[in-house]
Amino acid sequence: MRAKYSFINIATGLGNQLVITSLSFISRTIFISYLGVEYLGISGLFTSILAMLALAEAGVGSSIVYSLYKPVAENDQEKINVLMNLYKKAYMVIALIVLLVGLSIMPFLELFTKDTSVENIHLIYLIFLINTVLPYLYLHKNNFLSVCQKTYMITGIYSISSIASVCLKIGILYYTKNFILYLVADCFITIVTSAVLAIIVNRMYPFLKNKVTRKLDSETRSNIIKNIKAIVLQNIGTYLVFGTDNIIISTFVSITAVGLYSNYNMLIEICRTFVNQVFSNIYHSVGNLIAQETKEKVYSIYKVTMLLSFWLYSTLGILLLIMLEPFIAFWIGSKFLMSKGVVVILIIIFYERGMRNSISTVKTTSGIFHEDRFAPLFQAAVNLVISIILVRHIGIAGVFIGTLISALVVPFWVTPYLVYKKVFNKPIIMYFVKYFHFTIIATGTYFTTNLVWSLIEPDTFVTLVLKGIICLITINTIYILIFYKTKEFKYLFNIIKNIMGTILERFKINKKVTYKS
Structure with missing residues (x-):
């Protein structure tokens, strides 16, 4: 049943992503054509600033979701109701905090946007802020569907919502070229989508509307509070590592540089989102597995997910290394290209983060939050120091070198160490032997595929697509020949x-x- 739900969720997620990706390219092309790269930079900057405010969520969601796995598996409706009531109240408070803190930042926006000619900066930021706050009012309902392994329903609603949103925004840009109206339309669609999902959840699970008649037991409450304290630190560290890049670039380089990077980041994030459609749906199945099965069973499934993680992330990483620059040149022009060195660093970061997916899934669904609570803060400190020093000397590449070094210094070894020690009870060397084995295979596959690629010169977009297909076939043929005899394959x-x-x-x-x- 777990495999069935995972497949349904993954299939609908990938289908949705294909549609949204196609529309996003059209939207981004029109956005650049009618508004320019500077508006793109403002959009990326405000997204990063508001991601900082999302730290107010403080791990409440992850902690309560973890606490829901067991009662959902046992169909303990009374305990589910108690937890969901707590969840709802927590998110109401979070929404208020995000709104108030967001408003307090408005007077200082000029510190980050001093070199821009974009008008109505404060109004634009306010609309971004409202669009960030609104989903918190319904987020507990969405997450409950995910715990019940019904993510495909959320995906279906968001598919319709995203298609409607992108089409509406494309129309607004094409006919009015009005960025504020563009943002307001996005805000309206967000409200409607959240409300529809809440209605669906209430109809599917009417017991959620029952009056809560008991308090949360002290053990569960204690575990939630303990996990929230740990996740707060982890969220802060994660934001300081991945959420500050645009702020550092806009402060030390320029808003325009943020816009250039945002095109690369969009393409990389599309690839990451495709893979995350697989792992985010496996995530709740693994949580269900850990709640009911033995450690050996969990370990055997983990090895399968590690192979899957490697296969998907290395394949996409190789394709990005080979095709990213020619694709951008064909898509929006060579004037939007960054240096090859920056691209290589971004893809290494993509691969390293991706390869941590399987081990991080086991860590989080096993409830390991407290033990490494300070690790993300240390990673953040390393990242900020190195990024700020290097950006002054070598420009935008220094920001991403800081991100990569901080990842290798902390989570690269801390996360597997905790999982192998506390969940699998196995020596950590087993993880790194497998990891470097995979990485050597990926490196050899890249050079082989690049050799095949170099034989064909991309002179048209059709030729570029054809080369992408040839690369994809080459990579997967090599991997099948190497792994077809393994148990995981x-x-x-x-x-x-x-x-x-x-x-x-x-x-x-x-x-x-x-x-x-």
Whole structure:
């Protein structure tokens, strides 16, 4: 059942992402054409500033979601209701805090936007702020569906919402070129989407509307508070590592540089989001698995997810290294290109973060929050110091070098150490042997694929797409030849084979029914 729900959630997530990605390219192209790269920089900067305010969430969501796995698995409706009531109240308070802190930042916006010619900066920021606050009012409902492994329903609603939003914004840009109206439209769609999801959850789980008649037990409350304290530190550290890049670039380089980077970041994040559609849906299945199965079973599934993580992230990383620059040149022009060195650093960061997905999933769903609570703060300190020093000497590349070094200094080894010690009870050397084995394979595959790629000169966009397909086939052929005898590959292959068999069987049944009728 876990595999079934995961596949449904992944399939709908990937389908949604394909549609949204296609529309996003159209939207971004029109955005650059009608508003320019400076507005793109402002958008990226305000997104980063408001991501800082999201730290007010303080791990409440992750902690309560972790506490929900067991009562959901046992269908303990009374305890679910108590936790959801706490969840709702917590997010109401968070929404108020984010709003007040966000408003207090408004007088200081000039510190980050002093070199921009964009007008109505404060109004633009205010709309960004409102759009950040509103989802908190309904977020507890969305997360409950995810814990119940019904993420595909959230994805379906957000698919319709995103399509409507992007189409509306494209129309606004094309006909009015009005950035403020563009933002207001996004805000309106957010309100409608959140309300619709809340109504759906209430109808599916009517017991959530029951009056809460008891208080949360002291043990659960104590665990939630303990985890929140730890996750607060982790969230702050994570933001200071990944959320401050745009702020540092805008402060020490320029708003325009933020706009240039945002195009690369958008393409990389599209790839990351595609893979996250797989892992975010596996996430809740792993939480369910840990709540019910033995450590050996969890470890065997973890090895499968590690292979899957490597396969997906290294494949996309190689494709990005080879195709990112020519794609941007064809898409919006060579004047939007950054140096090759910056691209290489960004892809290494992409791969390193991606390879931590499987181990981080086990860590979080096992409730390991407290033990490494200070690690993200140390990582953040390393990142900020190195980034600020290097950006003054080598420019924008220094910001990303700081991010990479800080990741290698802290989470690269701390996260696997905790999981192998506390969950698997196995020596950490097993993780690093496997990790470097995978990385050597990826490196060799990159050079082989790049050699094949260099034989074809991309002179048209169609040729570029053709080369991308050739690269994809080359990478996957190499990986299949290397891994086809492993237990993890056979496990994944059997899941895919069984699911495809089920789909084909249902297709045949439906075809017969249609024929008879």
